[in-house]
Amino acid sequence: MRKLTTIGFDADDTLWHNERFFKLTQARFTELLADHAEPEHLDARLLAAERRNLGRYGYGIKGFVLSMIETAIEVTDAQVPAEVIRAILESGQEMLAHPIELLPHARDAIEAVTGSHTVLLITKGDLLDQERKLAQSGLGELFDGVEIVSDKTEASYRRIFARHGDGAERAMMIGNSMKSDVVPALEAGGWGVYVPHDLGWALEHAPTPSSHARFMELSDLGGLPALVDEIG
Structure with a gap:
């Protein structure tokens, strides 16, 4: 399995x-x-x-x-x-109104895991703006589900991964925010993959959970397919 x-x-x-x-x-x-x-x-x-x-x-x-x-x-x-x-x-x-510019390997990383996994977009922020950006990104058709939430917490990850998948224990969250993407996903029982970005917001900082068995870090999304294969 x-x-x-x-x-x-x-x-x-x-x-x-x-x-x-x-x-x-x-x-x-x-x-x-x-x-x-x-x-x-x-x-x-x-x-x-x-x-x-x-x-x-x-x-x-x-x-x-x-x-x-x-x-x-x-x-x-x-x-x-x-x-x-x-x-x-x-x-x-x-x-x-700013145009959307994809980060390196973004489309390739998503396409690499579609079909073999349930793939979700989980984001927070203003509903209309997030919907606009997703539509302009050209990535919308690649996701099996889209969740735009007011905040990212352990409870929200448990709820989302239960609704769309087999629960948080068999789920992974990937993002550039330690506070919102990584730590609460780990607390929910899933994998948390940190992909740092050059620019960060002070309110999204959190200590790195280096000792957690399910914490992982990638320099960019290009390494995601190999990481997914390694987990199995």
């Missing part, structure tokens, strides 16, 4: 570029507020706002834009010019 029957892929910065657009927008935000706050101070205030607002707005571009507006109001003592607010909103609209 095959040990591994279900494979889940994260989307943003695992299959396609995403964080680069947040970094570019944040750099623009720093320029807009240059007269009111030093870059490091502004970055810290924005990160604090994002952390506070996760429970209100969830993950994604819309929450990021609202956190930028909130931070702009705070650092200007509620004196932020209307044109700055407008520029922040326009930056968010540009992010929501």
